[in-house]
Amino acid sequence: MSKPWKGAAQRATAQDFVVAAEELGCDVAALQAVWQVEASGKPFRSDGTLERRFEPHKLRKPEGNYKTSAKLSFAAREAKFDAAYARNQEDAMRATSWGGPQIMGFNAQAAGYASAGDMVKAMAASEGEQLRAFVRLIKSWRLDSALRAHDWRTFAARYNGNANVAEYSARIESAFQKFSGKASPAVLRSGDKGxxxxxxxxxxxxxxxxxxxxxxxxxxxxxxxxxxxxxxxxxxxxxxxxxxxxxGVRPVKQAAAQDRIAKASEMVALASTAAGSVATVGGALPESSLNLLIIAAAVIGIGALALHAFRKLRDVA
Structure with missing residues (x-):
């Protein structure tokens, strides 16, 4: 059985990123930051096949939901993809995110392709094609203005969905700071306070x-x-x-991932006396950091009630 996700796997050049950023009207570091967060900057797997993540809850006949999909191991996810692909190739590819920009197959037309299969085959050939697909998708969704503004929250909410928007936006800002050496200003709009x-x-x-x-x-x-x-x-x-x-007034800077972790760590120290602190920590931290908080809470001895609350946050995050 031919695998459209196996192609030439040609990596992009620095100029490819410059051209893509110019078309979007954003700085190169903003594009690189999104690329880094979406697939850790890896458009292809070590075996040369296209980077991918199957989401069984996105099949035309869904298998499970977002939470059950998120808990799948790599091996279980791959096995489910193989089974779905054997049943219906296009449906399986539509329910999978592909390449460096992790574009879902069901968004193939918005990215400029006739089908998910056509998108996968083109993206497997080169990272440059993945960049071009990303540019077309972002422009079709009118998210190019969010990239130009460094409005990571708006970008994350549309591109990744409403789950974990704060975490995704902070991760993009961290990546942007790494690539650019500077921080983005806080993006403000009607209704904001502080x-x-x-x-x-x-x-x-x-x-x-x-x-x-x-x-x-x-x-x-x-x-x-x-x-x-x-x-x-x-x-x-x-x-x-x-x-x-x-x-001459300088803006407040956007929160990066390290800022959120530092803030949440400060909250841990207050959790023994402030009843609302434990719940607040859950909103401030990505899921991956909650285990560290459980350990930290135990070390500084904030008590069984707070430890139970942190474990509860980890389980439902």
Whole structure:
């Protein structure tokens, strides 16, 4: 049986990433960051086949749900893919994410292909083709503006789904910092609150109350219009760059994965006296760090109740 995921496996060049970033209008480091987070920068497996992840809950006749799929071992996932592929090749490929950008097969048409099979065959030939597929998909979903703004939350919510948005966005920011050597500003929009909004209001020269309401939205749009920026009321990278040049006020930086872990670790120390801390930690950390918190909680002796709560968070995350 021929395997369309086995091809020439040609790696992309630095210029391929430059061309793709230029087409999206984003910096190369932003594109590299997404590539790193989606498949650890690995478009192909060690055997030369296309990187892939079968999601049995995405079959036309779903097998299980997201949680049961997430718990599958590598071997079990591969076995399920082989069985599904033997039954219906296109359906199995549609229910699988492929290559460096981890594009689901059912998104093949949005990425510019007639079928999942056509996409898999093309992507197996080269990482450059994977980049081109990614560019077409991002533009068809109108996510190129999110990449340009470093609005990782918006990007993650659309590209990866609503589960674990905070974790994905923090991981992308960590990767961006690694590739660029700098941090992204916090992206702000109507409804946001807190210190980052206060910094924005101070830069705009308006009343500072920490609430991104109608007055702040109006001031942002007026500023964007005066400075030749897209007038969307969203304060992303380009708007912050203009604001910093205009006012000298530096933005609050976006949280990276290491920032979230540090924040959650501080919460551990307070968990013995603050009843709400344990629940808050669960929202601040990726699932992979909860085991470390259980160990840390035991070491500093915060008690059986908190230990039980951390274990509960790990089990339901």
């Amino acid at each position: 210190a980052a909004v206060k910094r924005l209001q101070y830069a705009l020269g308006i009343d500072v109350d920490g609430k991104f309401g109608p007055a702040t939205d109006k001031a942002v749009r007026e500023f964007q219009q005066r400075h030749g920026l897209p007038v969307d009321g969203i304060v992303g990278r380009r708007t912050w760059e203009a604001l910093e040049g205009y006012s």
